[in-house]
Amino acid sequence: MKVRINWKRAAIALAVLPVAALFVAWLGFFNVGAASGHWKITEWFLHFAMRSAVRTYALPIAPPDGPPPVGVRPAAGHYAAGCAMCHGAPGAPRGATVRAMLPAPPALTAAALADWSDAELFRIVKHGLRFTGMPAWPAQARDDEVWAMVAFLRRLPELAPRDYRSLAYGEAPPDSAGDVANRFEGALAGCARCHGRDGTGGGETVPVIAGQRPAYLAASLAAYAEGRRASGIMQLAAGQADAALFDRLARHYAGQSAPAAPPTDAAPELIERGRAIARRGIPERDVPACLGCHGRPERNPVYPGLDGQRPDYLANQLRLFAAGVRGGTPYSHLMTAFADELTVRERAALAAYFASRPAR
Ligand code: HEC
Ligand code: HEC
Ligand code: HEC
Structure with missing residues (x-):
C-alpha cells in the first residue's frame, strides 16, 4: 500500500509528538542524575549553544569609556561574598562540592577569561547563565556595578592571595566575617x-x-x-x-566621626556653581535649593547629610536619581522629582561643592 503524506497526517503526527514526549518523561527513563556527567556530545552542544548565545547577545553592548563609577574594590568585596564560593579565589580554591556540580563552575583563570571580550563578560555577569546555577546580577538596573565587576575580573588572575585579601576584605581578616559567637x-x-x-x-x-x-x-x-x-x-x-x-x-x-575631607582638586568655579545651586536651586527648571533639606538636619531625620561625602559617590547617586533607578527610603521620590533636570556638569558641580564642605 502506498503511504501518501498529506497535511492531515502531518498535523496528526505533530499533535501526537508532544504527548509521546510527555509519556517518555513520565516513564522516568531520562537520567537526571549528575553523577555520570553529560554525554560528550551533550556537553559539546550545551557549551556551543552557551558561547554562541553570549556572543550574539553581547553584540549591542558597548563598554563605557573611562573607569566605571563604581570602583574595583567594592567589586572585589562582592566577589568574595557572592562569587568565590563557586569560582574560588586566589589562595582559596573551589571546594569538592562545587567541583561536583554539573556543569562545574570554572576557576576564573587568565586562560578561561581570555576567551571572552569585556562585553561578553558583562553579558554573563549581568544576566547569569540558565541551566548552570550561575546567578544574574541582583540589581539589573546597575550596569555601573556590573562593569566594575568586569574590571575586577580582568585583574583577578594576576592577584597574589595577599593582594586579593586586602582588596576584598580591607582591614577585616577573612575568618572574622564568619564569627557567629557574637x-x-x-x-x-x-x-x-x-x-x-x-x-x-x-x-x-x-x-x-x-x-x-x-x-x-x-x-x-x-x-x-x-x-x-x-x-x-x-x-x-x-x-x-x-x-x-x-x-x-x-x-x-x-557614632563614628567622619574624617576631614581631603583637600579638593576641583576647580573653584565648579565649587562656586555648586554652591549657588545648593543655596538657591534653579527656579526656572524647578530645581529646589538643596540646603533646604540637606542643610537643615532638624527637618527630617531621614534626610542624609552630604557634607564631606566623596564626590565620585555623590555624582553617581545623582546620575542614578536622574535615570530613575536610585530608589531608597520612602522619601526618595523627593530627589527623583527633579534630578533629571540637572546637567552632567551641574551634577559634578554639586558633588564637588558638598565634598568640599567640612564633614559633620
Ligand atoms: C562589598 C562591599 C560592601 C559591603 C560588604 C558593605 N557595603 Fe555598604 N556600600 C557599598 C557600596 C559600593 C555602596 C554604594 C551603593 C549604591 O550605589 O547604592 C554602599 C552603600 C551603603 C549605604 C548607603 C549610604 C548612603 O549614603 O546612602 C549604607 C547605609 C551601607 N552601605 C551600610 C553597610 C552596612 C551596615 C554593611 C554591613 C551589613 C555594608 N554596608 C556592607 C559597599 C559595601
Ligand atoms: C552557584 C555557583 C555560582 C555562583 C555563585 C557564581 N557563578 Fe559564575 N558560573 C557558574 C557556573 C556553573 C558557570 C558556567 C560554567 C559552564 O557553563 O561551563 C559560571 C560561569 C561564569 C563565567 C564564565 C566563565 C567561563 O569561562 O565559562 C563567569 C565570568 C562567571 N561565571 C563569573 C561569576 C561572577 C562574577 C559571579 C559573582 C557575581 C559568579 N560567577 C557567581 C556558577 C556560579
Ligand atoms: C525636599 C527635600 C530635598 C531636597 C530639596 C533635596 N534633597 Fe537630596 N535627598 C533628599 C532625601 C529624602 C534623600 C534620601 C533619599 C533616599 O535614600 O531615600 C536625598 C538624597 C540625596 C543624595 C544621596 C545621598 C547618599 O548618601 O546616597 C544626594 C547626592 C542628594 N540628595 C543631593 C541633592 C542635591 C544636589 C540637591 C539640590 C539640587 C538635593 N539633594 C535637594 C531630600 C532632598
Whole structure:
C-alpha cells in the first residue's frame, strides 16, 4: 500500500509528538542524575549553544569609556561574598562540592577569561547563565556595578592571595566575617570589609557612612535588603546581615566621626556653581535649593547629610536619581522629582561643592 503524506497526517503526527514526549518523561527513563556527567556530545552542544548565545547577545553592548563609577574594590568585596564560593579565589580554591556540580563552575583563570571580550563578560555577569546555577546580577538596573565587576575580573588572575585579601576584605581578616559567637561583631566584620569598622573605608566610590544620620542609615539598609534601592553589592551585603541588627549597625556607624575631607582638586568655579545651586536651586527648571533639606538636619531625620561625602559617590547617586533607578527610603521620590533636570556638569558641580564642605 502506498503511504501518501498529506497535511492531515502531518498535523496528526505533530499533535501526537508532544504527548509521546510527555509519556517518555513520565516513564522516568531520562537520567537526571549528575553523577555520570553529560554525554560528550551533550556537553559539546550545551557549551556551543552557551558561547554562541553570549556572543550574539553581547553584540549591542558597548563598554563605557573611562573607569566605571563604581570602583574595583567594592567589586572585589562582592566577589568574595557572592562569587568565590563557586569560582574560588586566589589562595582559596573551589571546594569538592562545587567541583561536583554539573556543569562545574570554572576557576576564573587568565586562560578561561581570555576567551571572552569585556562585553561578553558583562553579558554573563549581568544576566547569569540558565541551566548552570550561575546567578544574574541582583540589581539589573546597575550596569555601573556590573562593569566594575568586569574590571575586577580582568585583574583577578594576576592577584597574589595577599593582594586579593586586602582588596576584598580591607582591614577585616577573612575568618572574622564568619564569627557567629557574637552576631553583632560578626555582622560588623562583614560591613568592615568595604566600609571599615569606622565607616570611612572602601575607596573613592564607596560612601563615607561614618557620622551619617542613624535613621537614614537604618532606612537605607532596609531599602537595600528589600530591593527598594538597587545595588547588587549592597543588596547582597544587607541580605547577609540580620535585619534585626540594622538599627545597631546604623547607630555604630552614626557614632563614628567622619574624617576631614581631603583637600579638593576641583576647580573653584565648579565649587562656586555648586554652591549657588545648593543655596538657591534653579527656579526656572524647578530645581529646589538643596540646603533646604540637606542643610537643615532638624527637618527630617531621614534626610542624609552630604557634607564631606566623596564626590565620585555623590555624582553617581545623582546620575542614578536622574535615570530613575536610585530608589531608597520612602522619601526618595523627593530627589527623583527633579534630578533629571540637572546637567552632567551641574551634577559634578554639586558633588564637588558638598565634598568640599567640612564633614559633620
Ligand atoms: C552557584 C555557583 C555560582 C555562583 C555563585 C557564581 N557563578 Fe559564575 N558560573 C557558574 C557556573 C556553573 C558557570 C558556567 C560554567 C559552564 O557553563 O561551563 C559560571 C560561569 C561564569 C563565567 C564564565 C566563565 C567561563 O569561562 O565559562 C563567569 C565570568 C562567571 N561565571 C563569573 C561569576 C561572577 C562574577 C559571579 C559573582 C557575581 C559568579 N560567577 C557567581 C556558577 C556560579
Ligand atoms: C562589598 C562591599 C560592601 C559591603 C560588604 C558593605 N557595603 Fe555598604 N556600600 C557599598 C557600596 C559600593 C555602596 C554604594 C551603593 C549604591 O550605589 O547604592 C554602599 C552603600 C551603603 C549605604 C548607603 C549610604 C548612603 O549614603 O546612602 C549604607 C547605609 C551601607 N552601605 C551600610 C553597610 C552596612 C551596615 C554593611 C554591613 C551589613 C555594608 N554596608 C556592607 C559597599 C559595601
Ligand atoms: C525636599 C527635600 C530635598 C531636597 C530639596 C533635596 N534633597 Fe537630596 N535627598 C533628599 C532625601 C529624602 C534623600 C534620601 C533619599 C533616599 O535614600 O531615600 C536625598 C538624597 C540625596 C543624595 C544621596 C545621598 C547618599 O548618601 O546616597 C544626594 C547626592 C542628594 N540628595 C543631593 C541633592 C542635591 C544636589 C540637591 C539640590 C539640587 C538635593 N539633594 C535637594 C531630600 C532632598
